Amino acid sequence: MARWPKPAEGSWTQHYPELGTAPMSYEDSISPEFFELERDAIFKRAWLNVGRIEQLPRTGSYFTKEIHAAHSSIILVRDRDGSVNAFHNICRHRGNKLVWNEFPREETSGTCRQFTCKYHGWRYGLDGSLTFVQQEGEFFDLDKDNLGLARVHCEVWSGFIFVNLAAQPRQTLREFLGPMVTGLEGYPFGELTERYSYRAEVGANWKLYLDAFQEFYHAPILHGKQTPDNFSVAAQQAGFEAPHYQLDGPHRLVSTSGVVTWELDAAMRKPMEDITRSGLFGPWDVPDLGPMPAGLNPAGCEPWGLDSFQLWPNFTILIWSGGWYLTYQYWPTSHNTHIFEGNLYFTPARTPRDRVAHEMAAVTFKEYGLQDSSTLEATQLMLESRAVTTFQLNDQEILLRHLHKVAADWVGDYQRERTEAKR
Template sequence: MALYPKPAEGSWTEHFPGVGTGVLSYEDCISPEFYKAESEAIFKRAWLNVGRVEDVPRPGSYFTKEIEVATTSLLVVRDLSGEVRAFHNVCRHRGNKLMWNDYPREETAGSCRAFTCKYHGWRYDLTGKLTFVQQEGEFFDLDKADYGLIPVACEVWAGFIFINLAKDPEPLQDFLGSMVTELTGYPFDALTERYDFTADIRCNWKIFLDAFQEYYHVPVLHSQEATPTARPKMPGFEAPYYNLDGPHRMVATSGAPRRRWPADYQYPIEIATRSGLFGPWNEPDLGDDLPGVNPGGIKAWQMSNFQIFPNMEILIWQTGWYMLYRYWPTSHESHRFEGSLFFPPAKTASDRAAQECAVVMFKEFALQDAGMLVGTQQGLASRAVRDDFPLSDQELLVRHFHNSVASWVDGYQREKAGV
């Protein structure tokens, strides 16, 4: 793996002087009061990714999304005209959850021509309009036009479906900013072979997200990536490119493609399947001009991690696949992690085996991170160390992320207080 020094003109952090270099407080990860504040300030006001257009492939396709941190359930549907819409998943009659199967708290998906409440049979079309009321004549001056489903702001960018719970949010493109929207035109729609994983983890969502914002931990926590003979050659790793844009962040990594490494770097299964943690070795032809993926122009570019505030990451690999991470808070000390891996459709059994190997490797390394960070939560919760955690230069994105969270919470509280 190639090692890259800091820029000759100084540290990475010096390129972003507003981020600062002081110690960091992790009170935002252990305080129940802060959890309540960020629920209102961030998760009820920011654009949140809830799926992809492939989740609603045809008119009538729908899925539900439970967002516990915002105490809401959403219904996302493609209507008969092809538009993707979102609504609160609540019947207007007596407040029953509208779409669910066996267990109301579990998410569901399917296809239908109308949404019918299980309780009293009120019916809504795919645009949210109330179309049928059981024994309508018994109601007093009821105008069905006044009782459609409550809409939620919903926009699509690059096939990713975003919602915003605020009443009048800024346009999604403005929120995403130029760094993220440079990816417009990347062939996400060609990578439809998908593997999804969900895990409930006993640590704050920001602690787990922090683990994917720096690579300082890789040679230590994931040391099996190198054999004993190789470890002296890889004492550390520094990513060669970072960037910040509003509350969003990105980091790009480099290194020789895994298939070119000496055999003693590899697990036997990787050689057998021609795949591994960095994806299948047989790269698909996605075209020569892939917009936005390597803004730093890294010669040996390997992967770019775009971190879209507040809780979404898109990790795009040079080998022609990508991963999507989302972190959904469930309390001040727990969250639900969602990981999805996207590949081109497998054409052969070998293609499928290569993808399965990459998936298994992903799960192994994600579990290593998860196990470590439960311990981090416990250590922070002890408050033996309070708010003087030093961060290195390559933990720039960690610092920026926590600053952004604090800024959104502070701005909301000032707005609420009329300051």
């Protein structure tokens, strides 16, 4: 699925007949049984982004990642040869969690020379090898060479660290990403290392929050109060539609045209935006990042605002024309809860004004993220009532149709394979 129609060719949905135009069911977002299938069909088989290479700056740097949907905890560590290793966070002796601090359910990070189990003191090298066993002579036929940490498939693309929990991934990471995403190669992700993070526990299915960022139909209404009244009213009357949508395999893209904040009439700006020279669209002072890759702004929007690359299953890279980017991740914890993580990346601040501008963009985006999440629990509650079971989607909500179809396809494939394996 890699057909990229131009807007002039008509509606978006008609170019993807496999998605249909009928009212859509959200049973996949309210069914505990469907979520249990997603655990194995999706989160134990897809490539999952767990962080960036800057989180492992030197030999022995590590961090852990809790992947609740797969009942997994992963250790990511920089080896002595500079490579990144990933292991299941479990000791080979009695199954204790290997790396944790005061609270075993919380993620942690740091630097070490080796990993030591808190329970009985077994030690493991940065390459996962078992290097020490307390009272080794008391064990029976102990083969330390075969008792290293359980390795997880790990690959790095453009500084993003991905893991795959399958015994044998069906595709390499690059094959999984496909041409639309790998078309971003050359974007200077590694130069944007000043990071601002936020995290929230959300009482809604993980796909519902993804849906919130897959269309801009809601923007003039839900975010209307973020702008002065005269601009908000005009926006609501005019509505909004992104000029470009694109599908490639399980991944999705939406591009929007741009607004240069400082060129807006002063009545449409907030005083704090003028003071900090920053806001929703990022800092006004745009860094020179050099030529951009061909995969950015594929529709040639002019002026261009942003591209939101939504990587299956739960990772979004949103690149702004103002020379910064952010990522979203949605980590399921049950059929109706998930953890949302947002990270904003800028070039390192050179002056106090730069730092203030970055922080202004970060807090502004946090406010917008809260607005987007504010409707989700209400949506989840009413979907679970099943008072209505199918819902109307418009043409610009094509990415929602695609997301839920891909989820159904992956679960369906898994069920068929499991049935065939039993024959």
